[in-house]
Amino acid sequence: MNLDKLFKKQQLERDSLTEEIIKSPKTKKLIVSGPGTGKTYIFDKIIKRQSGGRYLVLTFIRRLIDDIDRKIQIENTCKTFHEFAKGILHSQKGSFDLQPFLSEIIQRDAVLLGLDLCNFDTKFQELDEYGPEIPFYLRRGDYYQTVSFNDSVYRVYKLAQINEETLPRFDQIIVDEYQDFNRLEIEFIKILEKRGAILIAGDDDQALYDGRSASSKYIKELYKSGSYKLFTPKYCSRCTKVIVDSVNTFINKVQEDGYFSDRISKDYECYLPDKAKDSDKYPKIDFAECSTIKTVAKYILSQVKKIDNQDIEESFRENEEYSTALIIGPAHYLKVVYEELSKALKNIQFNPSEQVLFSIVDAYRLLMFDEFSNLGWRIIAELLLDESVLINVITGTENDVKIIDLLPSKIVNHHRAILELLVNISKEDTYNDKQLKELKKLSPGNSDELIEVFKFKTKAQELGGKDKTKPSVLLTSYKGAKGLSGGHVFLLGIHNKSLPKNKNQISDVEISQFLVAVTRTRKKLYLVNNRWYINPMTKDKKFMNSNERSIFIDWVPNGLINNLGYLKSEDIA
16 A cells, blocks of 8 residues: 555544544543544544533643643633542632642641541542541541642542532533542542533553552443443554554563553554654664663763754644653652753753642741631641640640641741741832841741742743753653653663563553653654663672663564664763
8 A cells, every 4th residue: 555545544544533433422432542642632623513512621630631721722621630629619618728738737647646547548549438537637628728639539529429419510521541540530430420421531551640549440341331432543643653563562562471461452553644754754763771870861962962953843833832852760860860961951841750748838828828827837837846846736726726826926926927028028019138138037947948939020030931942851750751742752761670670570550651651752762771870880899780671672673673782971972
């Protein structure tokens, strides 16, 4: 078949299936398809076909919401589960704040009160309602007038269980990344599906979030249930042919070795009308085995500098902007690479995995909004009080006494003075150097951070800007890569004991991490291994064992890989 005929065949097949999904009269639809197969495009078509209706798009990942919002451009449509739940709570219960660190605060409260309670988030995620943990958590959340991610969904789920009318009606509900949801969210969706036509999309191959009790079993159960009309788009318009071919071969090998045993079978093909030119330009995956992580950084820099103007320009396209170079790896590798690359590159951003921690900044943010905030003063108490005093304060809160009334007046007055300064330096008409000096005196250990966070910024300072003639570079973790894509993608730590951690006990999640990372690639993929971290020798001048390249590389056909061999720093121009 010549190329023109192949293009036409693929285009007709893709358009035909898209039309079938959009026009199907079924009120329950399930899309199971691989990465880059146009789910957002389908969402857009469905919503615009029902112009003027009420829509809801739910997913787990914030950046996916941002991407859908940018492409679909329908106001108040796309939300994370937690945002949707928070909105319902506001309408039903009044004012509630959402803070991701609430679980840490409540866990500390339980310890200070001498209670043997733990794993609150897991209890919510798995709907384990039989112990004392959930009632205790909800009571403390009420006291702080704050919710976190899991309890916000749980609270709305319980309201909807009693009365489905708690949830609005929608003309169309879309749920994306279904494989990333846990039992609580799945049971919530079972109620939500009664509130309008529903389209669910996901891919069991991309299930990454086992740490939040999510499981791909739910999408597999839904697929087999017969209650949803099934659709399986197969054409990938993101990745080049070498990436798609590698993924197919990799998955076949994975299944031959006994992994992904209950995988949903799905076809996956490169959509050549969009990707033929890139596929010809980048026909192979580069594999580089570098000496140390600093050599890895030098190698990546050399490759980023070779990215041509066309690739750079395309990465800044309106409504489809992506990172020119996306670097994915373990946090300790990324830190070193970022330090080296930031010396030479301007458009560079490092997004390490988010850790849910609280600080004095969070306390002041809360207190600037409400000077009596129990949670704001609770953070200050945690950071400043001796534990014996803190125990007495937390014990007093069990009687619903406000924390500000349980704290020593000296502490309250000191932090109120700081708050007054922060309010002033955050406003254009009251901002001055005298206040900055006073803040440094009152809070010497935190003043620099507080000034950076709260000081008044001009619009020019806030907007900043990228040089669109230079490559944009983003560094993130394997889990953090979900929802992203990049022109040139570099995967770091591709050795056994890193990915996978144990080549004899590989988990399905590790396989999914590799697949997700690989399929972020729009143009060229680089697999990068370092034989040693910083130095091949110990302090007593003995050679350490070198890292063995990942077994995952052996599961990709040699014919698709350009093996650059072993590189030392001096080998890289």
